[in-house]
Amino acid sequence: xAYLLFISCGWVVYHFVAxxxxxxxxxxxxxxxxxxxxxxxxxVLLSGTSRGISARALGLDAFALCFRLSSTLWLxxxxxxxxxxxxxxxxxxxxxxxxxxxxxxxxxxxxxxEDSEADSFHIFPVIVGCxxxxxxxxxxxxxxxxxxxxxxxxxxxxxxxVMPQLWLISKTGGKVEALTAHYIAAMAASRAMxxxxxxxxxxxxxxxxxxxxxxxxxxxxxxxxxxHILLLxxxxxxxxxxxxxxxxxxxxxxxxxxxx
Numbered sequence: 418x419a420y421l422l423f424i425s426c427g428w429v430v431y432h433f434v435a436x437x438x439x440x441x442x443x444x445x446x447x448x449x450x451x452x453x454x455x456x457x458x459x460x461v462l463l464s465g466t467s468r469g470i471s472a473r474a475l476g477l478d479a480f481a482l483c484f485r486l487s488s489t490l491w492l493x494x495x496x497x498x499x500x501x502x503x504x505x506x507x508x509x510x511x512x513x514x515x516x517x518x519x520x521x522x523x524x525x526x527x528x529x530x531e532d533s534e535a536d537s538f539h540i541f542p543v544i545v546g547c548x549x550x551x552x553x554x555x556x557x558x559x560x561x562x563x564x565x566x567x568x569x570x571x572x573x574x575x576x577x578x579v580m581p582q583l584w585l586i587s588k589t590g591g592k593v594e595a596l597t598a599h600y601i602a603a604m605a606a607s608r609a610m611x612x613x614x615x616x617x618x619x620x621x622x623x624x625x626x627x628x629x630x631x632x633x634x635x636x637x638x639x640x641x642x643x644x645h646i647l648l649l650x651x652x653x654x655x656x657x658x659x660x661x662x663x664x665x666x667x668x669x670x671x672x673x674x675x676x677x
Contacts, residue, residue: 419459430444430505438498440497440614441497441501443501443502444502446608452603453601454478454517454520456600460600461520463596467520468532469585469586469594470585471536471581471582473540474578474585475517475524476540477577477581481578482517484571486511487564487571489506492561494558494559536581544574547574550569551567551572554637556569557623569638575608576608579649582601593668595666609646612642622638655669656669
């Protein structure tokens with residue numbers, strides 16, 4: 418039902434709001450990301466527990482979303498050029514922030530000492546490193562260096578946000594609840610859709626070049642998208658094998674389903 422609701426909303430947004438404009442793929446990408454967070458919330462509601470969900474991964478997602486919103490709420494540089502960029506794109510990101518913060522509150526309220534020890538990936542260096550890289554490789558689509566930096570840092574953080582979740586999975590035996598697996602898969606699909614748009618729009622991304630004649634910003638953007646997909650390579654294979662074999666509702670055992 419969650420997937421059917423997403424497909425219906427996506428179809429309405431693409432055909433009746435965006436009028437079939439290609440740039441609407443960016444809005445569909447953030448809608449898919451929001452679906453991933455909603456699936457995690459559904460897992461918590463159905464199971465009554467938040468075990469197996471990484472608070473640190475959601476923390477990175479919260480930073481990434483807020484950094485992106487710092488630009489998209491009032492600047493136009495990184496928004497879809499169709500009508501979805503007026504309000505829908507930002508509204509979906511705001512809903513995602515609310516979902517992430519609600520999940521974080523539930524996880525931090527329920528977690529045990531054992532959960533904390535397993536969810537031990539260090540995210541502070543990731544945040545600092547991404548901000549530094551964002552300040553170095555940002556584009557100038559907003560023509561405001563601070564907010565261009567925050568947008569780029571948010572992109573880098575979102576590309577790496579899955580790492581704490583994969584770390585937690587490895588620490589807890591490689592077993593993944595079905596809806597957690599769908600969340601990770603939705604994030605990968607969202608990044609793929611965003612990457613497709615960025616590839617086709619690569620000629621429109623501008624920056625102040627560090628090396629004369631070389632547009633570093635677009636390659637940093639495409640590199641971040643590629644890294645996210647590469648990080649999920651084995652997981653994606655296991656996910657599709659498990660779905661084909663046992664259906665959407667079955668958990669995934671990475672030790673059994675991954676090919677090393």
